[in-house]
Amino acid sequence: MSARAILFLMLALCALAGTDAARADGPDTIRIASGWARMAGGDAPPPFPDPAWQRIQLPDDWNDSHPGMGGQAWYRFDLDLASAPAGLWAVYLQHVSMNAAAFVNGRPVGSGGRLGEPMANNWNRPLYFEFPAELLHPGRNTLDIRVAGYANDGAGLRPFRIGPTEQLRGDYRTRFGLQITSAIVTFTLLVGLAVLMLLLWLYRRHETVYLAFALSCMFSAIIALYFFLPYPPVSHPVWTWICHSAVGAYVYSVMLLLHRLVRIRRRMLERIGLAATVAGPLAIALAGPEHMVFHFALFDIVYVLMSIYVLVMLARHGRGPGGTEARAMLAALTSSALFGYHDLLVLLLSRQQNQPLLFFWGSALFGLAITLLLLHRFVRSLHEYEVLNAELNSRVEEKSRKLEASYRQLAQLEKEQAVFGERERIMRDLHDGLGGYLVSALAYTDQPHESLQPLRDTIRAALNDLRLMIDSLDDSAADIAGLLGAARERLESSMCLCGAALHWHIDNEPALPRADASASLHLMRMVQEIFTNIARHSQADEVRLRAGRDFIEIRDNGCGFDPAAAVGGRGLANLRKRADVLGINLEIESSGAGTRILLAW
Amino acid sequence: MTNEPAATNTVLIVEDDFATRSRLAEAINQSPQLQLAAAVGDFRSACAAFDRLSPRVVLADLGLPDGSGLDLIRKVHDSGTGAESLVLSVFGDETHVVAALKAGAKGYLLKDSSFEAIADNIMLLLDGGSPITPKVARFLLGQFRQWEAEMPQPEAAISLSEREREILGLITKGYKRTEISEMLAISGNTVGTHIKRIYEKLSVHSNIEAAAQAVKLGLLNER
Numbered sequence: 027m028s029a030r031a032i033l034f035l036m037l038a039l040c041a042l043a044g045t046d047a048a049r050a051d052g053p054d055t056i057r058i059a060s061g062w063a064r065m066a067g068g069d070a071p072p073p074f075p076d077p078a079w080q081r082i083q084l085p086d087d088w089n090d091s092h093p094g095m096g097g098q099a100w101y102r103f104d105l106d107l108a109s110a111p112a113g114l115w116a117v118y119l120q121h122v123s124m125n126a127a128a129f130v131n132g133r134p135v136g137s138g139g140r141l142g143e144p145m146a147n148n149w150n151r152p153l154y155f156e157f158p159a160e161l162l163h164p165g166r167n168t169l170d171i172r173v174a175g176y177a178n179d180g181a182g183l184r185p186f187r188i189g190p191t192e193q194l195r196g197d198y199r200t201r202f203g204l205q206i207t208s209a210i211v212t213f214t215l216l217v218g219l220a221v222l223m224l225l226l227w228l229y230r231r232h233e234t235v236y237l238a239f240a241l242s243c244m245f246s247a248i249i250a251l252y253f254f255l256p257y258p259p260v261s262h263p264v265w266t267w268i269c270h271s272a273v274g275a276y277v278y279s280v281m282l283l284l285h286r287l288v289r290i291r292r293r294m295l296e297r298i299g300l301a302a303t304v305a306g307p308l309a310i311a312l313a314g315p316e317h318m319v320f321h322f323a324l325f326d327i328v329y330v331l332m333s334i335y336v337l338v339m340l341a342r343h344g345r346g347p348g349g350t351e352a353r354a355m356l357a358a359l360t361s362s363a364l365f366g367y368h369d370l371l372v373l374l375l376s377r378q379q380n381q382p383l384l385f386f387w388g389s390a391l392f393g394l395a396i397t398l399l400l401l402h403r404f405v406r407s408l409h410e411y412e413v414l415n416a417e418l419n420s421r422v423e424e425k426s427r428k429l430e431a432s433y434r435q436l437a438q439l440e441k442e443q444a445v446f447g448e449r450e451r452i453m454r455d456l457h458d459g460l461g462g463y464l465v466s467a468l469a470y471t472d473q474p475h476e477s478l479q480p481l482r483d484t485i486r487a488a489l490n491d492l493r494l495m496i497d498s499l500d501d502s503a504a505d506i507a508g509l510l511g512a513a514r515e516r517l518e519s520s521m522c523l524c525g526a527a528l529h530w531h532i533d534n535e536p537a538l539p540r541a542d543a544s545a546s547l548h549l550m551r552m553v554q555e556i557f558t559n560i561a562r563h564s565q566a567d568e569v570r571l572r573a574g575r576d577f578i579e580i581r582d583n584g585c586g587f588d589p590a591a592a593v594g595g596r597g598l599a600n601l602r603k604r605a606d607v608l609g610i611n612l613e614i615e616s617s618g619a620g621t622r623i624l625l626a627w
Numbered sequence: 628m629t630n631e632p633a634a635t636n637t638v639l640i641v642e643d644d645f646a647t648r649s650r651l652a653e654a655i656n657q658s659p660q661l662q663l664a665a666a667v668g669d670f671r672s673a674c675a676a677f678d679r680l681s682p683r684v685v686l687a688d689l690g691l692p693d694g695s696g697l698d699l700i701r702k703v704h705d706s707g708t709g710a711e712s713l714v715l716s717v718f719g720d721e722t723h724v725v726a727a728l729k730a731g732a733k734g735y736l737l738k739d740s741s742f743e744a745i746a747d748n749i750m751l752l753l754d755g756g757s758p759i760t761p762k763v764a765r766f767l768l769g770q771f772r773q774w775e776a777e778m779p780q781p782e783a784a785i786s787l788s789e790r791e792r793e794i795l796g797l798i799t800k801g802y803k804r805t806e807i808s809e810m811l812a813i814s815g816n817t818v819g820t821h822i823k824r825i826y827e828k829l830s831v832h833s834n835i836e837a838a839a840q841a842v843k844l845g846l847l848n849e850r
Contacts, residue, residue: 489739496718497762511761511801519741532800 052193054111058169059084059185061103065092067142071100071129071170085184088175094316096177098141105167105188111159114191118198119153121382122173123181126153129170130161139256141174146256147265149180150205150383154198156191176262178317205382209253212390216247219393235286239396242283245276246389253386263315270322271307276389277329277366278303280359281336283396288343288352295335302328323373330370333363351399358395362388451544455495459551463488490516490554498547506536509550510573517557521569524561526582529570536573538608538627548604549578549625552612555601556580556623563587564621577626586616636753637664639682641673641699642715643692647738651686651715651745658746670694677703677710684749685712686736689723697730704731711752721766728826729833734758756804756819757826764798767825774832785832787825794821 062079063086066072079102088095117128117135125146127137136155139146169188175181187194223240230236251258252269260268278299285292306325313321337359343352365388372383463484470481497512514530521528538545553571557580560569564584572579589598598614605612610627638655640663642648648666655663664682667673670691677685677699685703689696696714703712713736714727724735734757736748748758771787778786787795790811797807808815 486739493718496720505765507800508761508765511765511799514761514801514803515737519744522741530801530803530806532802 052189055187055189055193056105057185057187058103058105061101061169063099063101065095065097065099067098068100071102071132071172074102074168084186086182088181089178091182092177094177096175096179096181098172098174101171101173101183103169103171105162105169107162107164107167110164111162111190113159114156115159115162115189116154116156116191116194116198117169117171117186117188118194119171119183119186120201121149121184122153122171122186123149123175123179125174126183127172128153128155129172130157131163131167132170133157133161135161137172141172144257144262145174147258147262148256150209150253151256152198152201152205154194154202159190179266179319201382206254208390209250209386212386213247213250213254215390216243216250216393219243219397220247235283235400238279238283238286239400242276242279242389242396243393245272245279246386246393248272249276249389250386253383263318266315266318267307267311270310270319273322273326273366273385274303274306274329277332280362280392281332284336284340284355284359287355287396287399288340290339299332319373323370326370326373330367333359333366337363354395354399358392362392364388365391448543452495452499455498455544455547459491459495460488463491486520487558490520491551494547494550494554498543498550506538506546506549506578507532507573509546510536510553510571510578513550513553517553517571520557520561524565526560526564526567526569529568531570531572533573534575536575536578545608548608549610552601552604552625553578553580555604559598560584560621566620577624579622579624581620581622583620586618586621589614589616635683636661636749637680637682638662638684638686638749639664639673639676639680640666640686641668641670641691641696642666642686642688642738643668643690644688647715651738654742654745655749657742658749660750661746668692670696670699673699674702677706681708681710683710684752685710686715686749687712687727687732688715689727697726700727700730700732713748713752713758719760719762721763724760724763725766725770725829728763728829731830733823733826735760735763751819754819755816755823757822759798759822761799761801764795767829768792768795768799770829785828785835787828791821791825794818795825798822 060081060083062074063082064072064076064078064080066078072078082091082101086101088099092099117130119126119128122138125138125141125148127141128135135157136153138148138151138153171183171186173181173183220240220243223236223243227233227236227240249269249272252265252272258265281299282296285296306328307322310318310321310325337356340352340356340359343349344356346352365384369383369385467481467484467488470484493516494509494513497509510532514528518528538549557569560566560580560582564582564586566582566584568583570579570581572581601612605625608627610625613622613624613626615622638661640648640651640655642651645668648668652663652666655661661684664680665676667676668691670693673685673687673691676682685699687696687699687703691699700712700714703710711733712727712731713734714724714732715738716723716735717738719735719737724732727735733752734748736745736758740748751758768787771792775786793811794807797810802810804815804818808818811818
């Protein structure tokens, strides 16, 4: 969006609008500028000649010729023709306010709509009435124009032309396109934009830039409506008030919009602007419909100041390195403002200077520029979103990779920890069991004269302990019934050696509350210890082992011992220590008739 | 040394450790019902002795200096001479014993068993029973449970009967053959027969497994 292109377009439009006077008339076209006029109503021309008719020279501006008067007027013009014309002719009224009808030799040839109240609003609409040339004849013809207008509203008639259609139609069409079709197109465009922006804002309430833009589009749509709508929905003064108030509201909403687009906050200024935008039109409404347009034009000075402020603000913002957007907006808004100033000058000086009003062109340009800008921003933010998204994705990927790696590391550490723990346990168990037995076996070999029996017992004990360890390494070491079962043959053989019978009874599957290899080994070592003690000291001939879900009971019918007195027994102390480690109850009852040891958990 | 029945109960000892071998030989020699055929220390001499002497029972250690005891057990099993083998083990753990059972051994013998226990176990074998440890029993229970879960339709030839399962369960808890026969009100021989049958099922299943493995490896054509 180049600022130069917008300025160029604007100048071209101004040039086009101002071409009317310079356009050369065709050879048969007659420019009408002088005749008679009288204020009167009626569907047919009033009688002529009559003293009420006054000689006039066009343009006839009612503000000057009939101040404070409105209603209808008749104009009569003489048309002298040398020869009878042929084909289609047309009456072409470039500018009439508000409406007109034309009569050729007393015959009506066309009208721009209603002339009575409410009359058609044709102040911006060129009127063009075609008629067959047969209505004209050589010599003097009469041409009557009936004009309807409001008081102090710039009503009146300007010089006009009559001639063959081929010499007038082109000019008429160009003017119609510039003044009416373009207003309709602009109106449609602005309403569409307003709806779109309003929807956008509804979805994104915090972005008030959309609301400001929607408002500016809405107000400028109302203004565009004023240019082409022949029959407004309300009375003429109210309609005039609404449309002129919309001009102020438009400029104000543009200020709001631009504040948000360049991201600055001027609360105070916006409040003052709002107050003026509300208070001004209210005051004008209270002053009454008379001279309303002029009052508005005077009040518009406030908005000229406001627009100058906005332009200066944009210019300052456009100076920076990132000011491309601001510069583009400045260009669009400058054109819009120039159109507005132009119209204001026309309104303040007079509306009868053959100058069409251009305001809606400016607002259309500005609306387009802002739309392009927002689109540009939207696309850019989409791009940014995509880039951010890609970046986020890669970061998430990296994070999850890291997480996975650290998880693997953790699992590895845990595994190492478990292996280390198990290794430590095995070493401890080997040291406590096998190591001790081997040391004591070695000690026996240092006394060669001793009997071999203790050595044999020690080695057997070492072997048994090794078996217990191997059993406890089993995958189901928590299955105490299995461990007891596996140990039975060894226990039994030790009993056999001392001549005792072993009675075996396992009710339910015993299971330790803390089911791990270490606990099982401790428990089995306790059982082994108890049997060793029985074999060594009890002289029993019957031993019974009973196991249930939460206990192991071992009884013998030996000579018994005093548990309290037997402090010197290493075996008993070991039993107590292991029971503490395991957290199980150790009960020992002993008498001369035997001993009962209960391990319960 | 030349009792009539004893002459048939010849035992071949295959054990590479000299002390253990001597001790086992001593145990056999002290038993009036058994007769030592030979005591050798390596795989080659064992094969030669087995072929030459045709012993009734082979006691085989697994780790021999010039071969595997498993191969020897397989050879005995496949010889068709009616000879039976026991694996010699220190711990009676399932890893060693089950491999031997799968190869066709009829039981195990702990190396440090008393002379009495050694003779008893061999006689038990000759009477049609099979020695078993609680740990091996527990392993078998688990092994068959796994096989049966994998089988779409339980086949009697390779799955355990209710009674067999019951017996294995009791053995696991350490109960002895005689106790089990009392508890279940069956004869001690019947218990032994059950165990022998379980071993056979294990062996059959192992053969099926081996065949399936061979098919998988493309060594055999399917059907």
